[in-house]
Amino acid sequence: ETLSNRYPYSCYKQVFVDEVDEDYKSYATMSILNTNLLHSAVIIDQVYITRRAMAQAIAEQFFGCFISMQNWSDMWLPKGISLYLSGLYCKKSFGNNEYREFVQSTLQDVVKYEEEYGGIMLDPSQPPAPIPTSGNNAPALQKHNENSFYFAIRNLHTMSPLYVEAMHKKALLVMRMLEHRIGQELLLQVFNKQLSLASNAAGQKIGSGLWGHMLISTNVFTKAI
Numbered sequence: 001e002t003l004s005n006r007y008p009y010s011c012y013k014q015v016f017v018d019e020v021d022e023d024y025k026s027y028a029t030m031s032i033l034n035t036n037l038l039h040s041a042v043i044i045d046q047v048y049i050t051r052r053a054m055a056q057a058i059a060e061q062f063f064g065c066f067i068s069m070q071n072w073s074d075m076w077l078p079k080g081i082s083l084y085l086s087g088l089y090c091k092k093s094f095g096n097n098e099y100r101e102f103v104q105s106t107l108q109d110v111v112k113y114e115e116e117y118g119g120i121m122l123d124p125s126q127p128p129a130p131i132p133t134s135g136n137n138a139p140a141l142q143k144h145n146e147n148s149f150y151f152a153i154r155n156l157h158t159m160s161p162l163y164v165e166a167m168h169k170k171a172l173l174v175m176r177m178l179e180h181r182i183g184q185e186l187l188l189q190v191f192n193k194q195l196s197l198a199s200n201a202a203g204q205k206i207g208s209g210l211w212g213h214m215l216i217s218t219n220v221f222t223k224a225i
Helices: 045-062 076-094 096-116 161-182 184-202 218-224
Strands: 013-017 024-027 030-034
Touching (some): 076 096, 161 184, 184 218
Antiparallel strands (some): 024 030
């Protein structure tokens, strides 16, 4: 209902597996979920966790499986979009107060991580933009100090799991900032445009050169915004 594009695949299955390391994992046409998400109807508190995980798994069918990242440095983008879309579902299902509490807790987690370990770069392939200044003073170029981390942030295999988790949460907050800046309707139009281009490319032969629309990058998304 949120997106104007239909589900990109012909079917969708949810498989519940015992003792998996994550609550959910999305693949094309299928999601693997932890059996701990299953609960009795009388357990109300678990409903929030289970529905949020299922909504996130479905959102990643669109952005994550059907439209994937172009480079490792664009990993934050499909994750941030899918988290934003699943958040809209939770807002509609559980109410605005539950949604605001979720956003607030996410913000606190990101702030706590950055205060303890250092700032998070969503796209490490590009240097941070200089801070805008007024007047004739030229903005000083600030270099991101990667030495503050014990690991390299330019490669997924050397990133800390805590860093990746915090980066995903920050990606959601960036989508929220864009929503406040341009409005939810225009932001959803950008998502729908990317899905429309990807759907059109999926029906073409590989030699047509359109399959690049099934990949999303920070530069392409920035231009679309």
